[in-house]
Amino acid sequence: MKVPALDRLLERLAEVSDLSRAGMLLFWDQRVMMPPGGSEARAESVATIGRLAQERFVTAEIEQLLEELRSLEESSDYDSFEASLIRVTRHDFEKASRVPPELVGELRRASALALSAWGPAKEASNFEALRPFLEKNLALRQRYVECFDPAEETYDVLLDDYEPNMKTAEVREIFIELKDALVPLIKEVEDAGEIDDSFLTGEFDPARQRDFGLEIARRFGYTDEEWRLDQTPHPFMSSPGAGDIRLTSNIRTNDLSSLFATMHEFGHGVYEWGVDRALARTPLGSGVSLGLHESQSRTWENLVGRSRSFWRFFYPRLQQVFPAQLGSVDEEDFYRAVNRVHPSLIRIDADEVTYNLHIILRFELEQELIDDRLALEDLPAAWNARMEEYLGIDVPDDARGVLQDMHWAGGNLGYFPTYALGNVISVQIWERAKQDLGDLDERFEQGEFGELRDWLTEHLYRMGRKFTPQETIERVTGSRIDAKLYVRYLREKLAPQPA
Numbered sequence: 001m002k003v004p005a006l007d008r009l010l011e012r013l014a015e016v017s018d019l020s021r022a023g024m025l026l027f028w029d030q031r032v033m034m035p036p037g038g039s040e041a042r043a044e045s046v047a048t049i050g051r052l053a054q055e056r057f058v059t060a061e062i063e064q065l066l067e068e069l070r071s072l073e074e075s076s077d078y079d080s081f082e083a084s085l086i087r088v089t090r091h092d093f094e095k096a097s098r099v100p101p102e103l104v105g106e107l108r109r110a111s112a113l114a115l116s117a118w119g120p121a122k123e124a125s126n127f128e129a130l131r132p133f134l135e136k137n138l139a140l141r142q143r144y145v146e147c148f149d150p151a152e153e154t155y156d157v158l159l160d161d162y163e164p165n166m167k168t169a170e171v172r173e174i175f176i177e178l179k180d181a182l183v184p185l186i187k188e189v190e191d192a193g194e195i196d197d198s199f200l201t202g203e204f205d206p207a208r209q210r211d212f213g214l215e216i217a218r219r220f221g222y223t224d225e226e227w228r229l230d231q232t233p234h235p236f237m238s239s240p241g242a243g244d245i246r247l248t249s250n251i252r253t254n255d256l257s258s259l260f261a262t263m264h265e266f267g268h269g270v271y272e273w274g275v276d277r278a279l280a281r282t283p284l285g286s287g288v289s290l291g292l293h294e295s296q297s298r299t300w301e302n303l304v305g306r307s308r309s310f311w312r313f314f315y316p317r318l319q320q321v322f323p324a325q326l327g328s329v330d331e332e333d334f335y336r337a338v339n340r341v342h343p344s345l346i347r348i349d350a351d352e353v354t355y356n357l358h359i360i361l362r363f364e365l366e367q368e369l370i371d372d373r374l375a376l377e378d379l380p381a382a383w384n385a386r387m388e389e390y391l392g393i394d395v396p397d398d399a400r401g402v403l404q405d406m407h408w409a410g411g412n413l414g415y416f417p418t419y420a421l422g423n424v425i426s427v428q429i430w431e432r433a434k435q436d437l438g439d440l441d442e443r444f445e446q447g448e449f450g451e452l453r454d455w456l457t458e459h460l461y462r463m464g465r466k467f468t469p470q471e472t473i474e475r476v477t478g479s480r481i482d483a484k485l486y487v488r489y490l491r492e493k494l495a496p497q498p499a
Ligand code: ZN
Pocket: 264, 268, 294, 297
């Protein structure tokens, strides 16, 4: 069936997608390749391209086309490409049309400038150097919130950008359940005695780490044809187009954390990689929400990459690469060391359990900032007090405290909760995959991960943004988001092992 209005809409949307993917490429370049001197000029380019994408999208023509296509949407199957495209585009359009392009450009510019200031401020552990940029970001976010109808909670508006349709109250409920379960669990594990992980710190040649990370990624499905891996201080994944998946990892010479960072970013990459190519250059052509995205990075990093069966295959290889450091460490001791639960300062280095408390702390502080219940000048002290309260940790300086993450500099308030939601969702999907696939451990021990990747592609990745995050989770797992399975998984994993 030929529908001219649909073809015209697809043409327009492809242009918008091209512009925003070009923006992603500018961002990737800024973080990976650009010399620092380019930051001001780059802020202008990023702002311009963000504004252009917005102007191309919020047009009378697209509004008119969406109107003309109402009957096609109603007569098409809910799951069809046509109905999904029109439904999702209308939702995006209604949201985007509330925000003036001038504000979009300002948000982008402020974020690019603040990101450039964040690195040096963190290096010097100087919060005051970043504070004016954060003030600007926060003021712009408050203007952004005012573009929408008043929500039950201000934070709902911010959260909706990263986890569409999710309400702050729902997140709070899940987080309370997590906090209640995890705080005593952490205590139990600490009381059970120290696990020796001293062999994980030492000299690890960066080139060998990179090669080993790549070897793992290739086993998972990375190919030189469609992927690349670069170095950044703060790892992320970017996909500037279909068939172009860019991972970054942070290789440090004194530990092996880059291996887990690479697996983490692989999980983000494989989600984008697995989206049905027929959805490319449309609003449907990417992962559906950050929570679902993070569920996949955590799947590949933790559920796969910290499992016994994974290391049964990879550990002898790792010992060969680092014989001096690991030659005399047995597999079980290595497995326990990479799964050690221990409160620590840095979120991205945190273990599977304490990680969630890092998120809950940020979730609470963000709400207080956006509601003006906490002034930015008091943020470092509030941060430090809560680290002490939740994790029993003394923060020695702002570099290892409030300045450690780039998100607030990037203007991304409302983003953090999606990390812990991702943990919760990852186990729900994992349990469902195991029902279909049976014993994955046997295959992991052979270094085979293709069946898991294919199952996830077929049941989750392919869908892209056709459905809401909630619909997507329900289609994959048959149930709503729920912390129970995740808490049970952690309890079982951390239960004392028979000697
Ligand atoms: Zn991630």
